[in-house]
Amino acid sequence: MTKLLRHHLFWPVAALVVLLVANTVARPSFLAITVRDGHLFGAPIDILRTTAPLLLVALGMTLVIATRGIDLSVGAVVAVSGAVALSHLASSPNPDSPVTVLTAVGLALALCLVLGVWNGFLVSVLGIQPIIATLILMTAGRGVAMLITGGMITTVNSGPFKTLGSGFWLGLPVAAVIAFGVFAVVAFVVRRTALGMLLEATGINPAASRLSGVRSKTLTWTVYTASGLFAGLAGLLISADTMAADANNAGLFIELDAILAVVIGGTALSGGKFNLSGTLVGALVIATLERTVTVLGISPLVTPLFMALVVIVVTLLQSPRMRERLASATRRPTPPSEPQPAARPDSTEVKAR
Amino acid sequence: MTTSAPARASRALKIPTRLDRRYLPVLGTFVVLALMLILGGSRYENFLSPAVVSNLFINNAHLIVLAVGMTFVILTGGIDLSVGSVLALSTVVTATLLQAGLPPAVVIPLAVGAGTVIGLAHGVMVHYFQVQPFVATLAGMFFARGLCFVIAPESIAIDNASFVGLASWVQIFGGWRMSSGVLIALVVVGAGFLVLHFTRFGRTVYAIGGGEQSALLMGLPVARTKVLAYVVSGTCAGLGGLLFAMYSRSGYSLTGVAMELDAIAAVVIGGTLLTGGTGFVLGSVLGVLVLGLIQTIITFEGTLSSWWTKIVIGVLLLIFVVLQRALSLRKT
Amino acid sequence: MTQQTAPAVVEMTGISVEFPPVRALDGVDFRLRPGEIHALMGENGAGKSTLIKALTGIHSPTAGTILVDGVERRFTGPADARAHGVSTVYQEVNLCENLTVAENIMLGAEPRLLGGLHWPAMRRQAASHLERMGLSIDPSSSLGSHSLAVQQLVAICRATVSDCKVLILDEPTSSLDTDEVAHLFTVMRALRDDGVAILFVSHFLDQIYEVSDRMTVLRNGALVGEYATADLPAAELVQHMIGRSMEVLEAAEEVVEHAERPAAATPLLQVVGLGRKGSVQPFDLDLYEGEVVGLAGLLGSGRTELARLLTGADRADVGQTRVSGQTTRLRTPRAAMGHGIAYTSEDRKGEGVVDGLTVRENIVLALQARRGWMRPLPRKQVDELVASYIQQLGIRPADPEALLRNLSGGNQQKVLLARWLATAPQLLVLDEPTRGIDVGAKAEIQKLVADLAAEGMSVVFISAELEEVLRISHRIAVMRDRRKVAEIDGGRATMDQVVDLIAGGGTA
Amino acid sequence: SDAGGEPAGGGETDAATTDDGVITLGFSQVGAESGWRAANTKSIQDTLTAENGFDLKFSDAQQKQENQIQAIRSYITQGVDVIAFSPVVETGWDPVLQEAKAAGIPVILTDRAVDSSDETLYESFIGSDFVKEGEMAGEWVVEQYDGEGYKAVELQGTTGAAPAIDRKEGFESAVAGSDLEIIDSQTGNFTRAEGKTVMEGFLNKHDDIDLVFAHNDDMGLGAIEAIEAAGMTPGEDIKIVTIDAVKDGMQALADGKINYIVECNPLLGPDLAEIAQKVVAGEEVEKRIVVEDLAFDQESAKEALPTREY
Ligand SMILES: Nc1ncnc2c1ncn2[C@@H]1O[C@H](COP(=O)(O)OP(=O)(O)OP(=O)(O)O)[C@@H](O)[C@H]1O
Ligand SMILES: Nc1ncnc2c1ncn2[C@@H]1O[C@H](COP(=O)(O)OP(=O)(O)OP(=O)(O)O)[C@@H](O)[C@H]1O
């Protein structure tokens, strides 16, 4: 029990379960998945699809945070990516041709890669503090996206491109397949090679890492590049979802959601040890939370308050202090007076709403 | 073993008389700010007028106060993402209560106090529950914003006579103007400076940023100081809200979205390290002026489309940060 | 001077501290009397620092009582302890580098003016405290601009600022040279004569015998016994500490002392006129295979800076470097590693340990970095490698998955050594490798260095402990005022000769 | 003409004289938060040109009231002939408008009104009546579907924003008394993506949605995506009513995916030009000029579409 409570994924998973239970109570068929037109349909599938872009952004963010950095520009990069892809499609005579779509995707990803390289350059070569270095692109990036779209929302019809956002593959949403697939590959690479450890060393003690021969600068540069690339991919999924490039709103505040996902997943913003499986759960928690607001029928006026309370409860439960308390409460012969898992009342409260 | 006696003097460290390295980033900011003013002055008519400089302060008084509070938190190695929302909350509380007929003498402490209470909650979360500052204050940001909507989703005008009287107090010396908001902001800057440099609390703020573990082992009151830093920031945000309410004579729940980024950017541009321990309140004030000046330049340029505005802000920020970095690196 | 009869000012009984699953202290009793210097002895990881932290409220004991002045107390932390007259200098220098020296000394007992800090008075008072410790540095300089040794002295100044009944010094001498140590002892004796109870931890036995009145020995978290220093011969003390007889150690020392200086071939590393502006003056140095070169010098004489230029940690701006006869430039540590050159920094906390990683990860870090991220070492090989170093260096706890930050200072140092040995370098530059290491381990490290040299490795050895440098080196380079002033034969040099050179008197 | 013609150092022009007949107009736009806004900006920039006798100084406040106040102050110091702006918020303009008044610079409001006790602070307001837009949508719905027991969901604009509050109010008052029931209402933040996610949630939650009222076209377009993904036909299985009438919305209306759109006309440039000229010439102008908002059903959309400007 103690071991379970101490597991780093315990609280994020518990939060996810509580949210799902709350939804199921409000809407008993919430977890039902039906087959419609040969693909799966239902709230859980929707959640997987809406998680997809956030997951990609959070993936890059986790790696950046591991090196003690942060990337505020991801939202702007999302916007740029969508703008480039859709503008290219819109300007081409045949937006339905796979070649055009591939070119659009390629162009968008290439530009986002360059944006990532730019962030990496500012941080690792010029030594500018990450938050301010990426703030520059956060501001200017949306301007670039608007420049590309001329300030309008660019829309286009392109079957193959639309598949990215709302298509299905083997019954599953293509967006989810892509995001979870990329996530799995990156997680595999990071953990099966020495990359993870070297990133962590860089994040914990850059000076010691340098003296140990770790190419800290190159690594730092790489993670920002990766973050740009993943944000670009997320931008494609987002724009394909509605088939519109909205330079102003695409990916707005996604950096905060992504950081939150990383933190809920148990990775400290101070860098070092990171936890990709936690990030995955964190992203799912956030996507589910958004759905929960609708399903529980929470008034828009109290939605931010509700979100805040959930975040506060989850983070407090996850806090080292609470964990210790809970762990020692379960370890001891359990005196009945001890306010057992202090969490319980709060979590049922969430359910009750 | 106790062999001894090489001259003590040989071990004395020669302390260079050159400027303390800690001041370099601030100095860098100052130099680039001056350059910007000069360039602006040569490019635009009326740019270097007292009116423009006075407006720079008048328009940014609330941001100066936020930046002072933010400096405390960042010096401890933390961050406060809630200030924009808390500022909005304070404007909403001010406007709602004034509209309900309460006198300013009651309303003002309540509005500022709302910030203090939220700051205290942050401090407790950060210190006692060891929640990461970014997350604790992000939750606070959602919370304050949510509370705004619950109190008043629509914007509320303030027409309480004595409040308006206070808000519209202005002193004019030649072309220079000084509003009550600016006066309050300057007092806050002065107080922030004195507290940071002449109290144990202030020095402990620096010590915590230099190494929390070390500060703890030095027997400094880490817990109290850390919590207090967030209280200071929360209070400043509440006060900033009050200034904003005075400035705009209204309260609105959507005010100050992303203003925390401006405050953080100002502090960082002012030479404070986000890792904590190094930086100055006066630097943060310079940082605010830089951001304000960028905005002024944009307006004076007068032909930028919406997107070029964003791009130019980004580029100016970049030029600024890189120049400042170059200036502060040159001598290390 | 020892007041054997006086009632204990600190009395700890049955203290246990646990870091599950480790039991760091197990029912330890400890008594400290006014007017005595009491040494706390034990191997690395024996629990000395933990006992100190239990007393001052950083760790809360799971069992036992603590009486201070006869009153039962559980301090809430260093501030509380200090308020009750217990001042502590913890093992790693725990001051704030971003503050000035004056602040580091005075904060907490700062002079005030109109309710605010009185800066001029603060600087004055700090200066006089520094004076007492024999330091003439500017109190308004920032602490970070000073070497570790100076910082350590500043930490001690801080502890003695407020009137304390109990002064605890956890390895205060680890980075001091003989002269500083002598000065510190003078101060300690003066305080003792004023009736202050001093708890002193050091791995230097001669220092212990020189200054302490009584000692308490710990082994594996348990109390071995309390003794009057005068009644306990060193050999017996070591046996109490390590649970083995002294002979093992002496055997180890034998190997070192009888190691032959190898015949000279082409130098492995040859530098000519290497220097850096604002750092060390240009110097020449040849390093041969199988040779141990010691660097001797006073605190701040430039040994560390020289070592950093040799290993690419700092970039030289003049001079030439030849590795095995080939001219190259060592721009980064990584480049140096490519030539088989390894460097362990003296700054364990800042440039050594990656404290959030495990012992295993810390040990393989350099090796893995050299291979590149794409070629991870096979897990099996890693486990074997790590297990062998844990065993060979006696790293405790012997758990590869323990986080490095939870290891005792000495054990962290051993892990760092393992990190570099694992890369099988041709030239190993060791900056203060034995700092904070217990007698047993120190002898083993010396033996290890001798063995490595015998196998053909070239070693540069820096230590504040002159005897050690003399004992282990085939050749000694002497540094003074950031210049290399002499090079002498390690076999023939005498202590006095070296001391003279260091101080600026004699010639080679 | 800004620098050249004016006395150096003079912060204020002597009254509103324009020596060269060119009107210098400082315009402070809210930002560029939506396609609607972009069309609005374009209309203004395309109309207030040099050919038409204007020297337009334009600035984008990035949705920040403080930036807008700053810009207006700056226009005052620069001594423009007319100041026009689309206020981010309704309240909080008195101090800066008083400064403009003291400097003798007339002010024109566009798109959104200000909430001020002193009407003399501005010359004229040109814009839409958001409450009326909501009412028009509601009236059409009642006319079409009353008596069928429809269950409707509402996609609200950004919480706290004037168009969101007003359109909700207007719609609710118009449908009051009919048998249409608003079963759920969430914010979709005026964006397509959020409109889609929220609609997905509604579809997960309710099996019996008959109608969607979206506060703008974008959210309505997002809802269409969600409805289609759920295997239903927008415009038929679920009726959709929106506000704005931007091109994409009109196209969807013509395609039968949306049932009704109330226009919110962003083309305020010509009106602004006219009023500005009158104000500078000292003529009387109307205090409140509500632009005519049309409404389109599927038929009229097909007709209007080829000639839509935005
Ligand atoms: N925070 C901690 N968490 C887990 N284990 C710890 C912690 N602190 C100390 N230990 C363990 O407790 C034991 C005693 O450590 P301590 O630091 O007291 O040793 P020490 O006698 O001071 O050694 P040294 O001479 O190397 O300084 C060691 O095994 C160490 O690994
Ligand atoms: N930041 C600094 N500013 C001024 N002088 C410095 C600074 N850092 C080091 N020094 C000086 O550089 C010289 C060489 O220092 P170095 O650390 O190489 O000496 P060392 O012989 O290794 O001594 P230690 O015993 O302290 O390790 C000393 O005089 C030291 O005081």
Ligand SMILES: O[C@@H]1[C@@H](O)[C@H](O)OC[C@H]1O
């Ligand atoms: O959709 C529009 C919104 O984006 C704008 O801010 O106000 C008018 C609305 O119709």
Ligand SMILES: [Mg+2]
């Ligand atoms: Mg120790």
Ligand SMILES: [Mg+2]
């Ligand atoms: Mg050294």
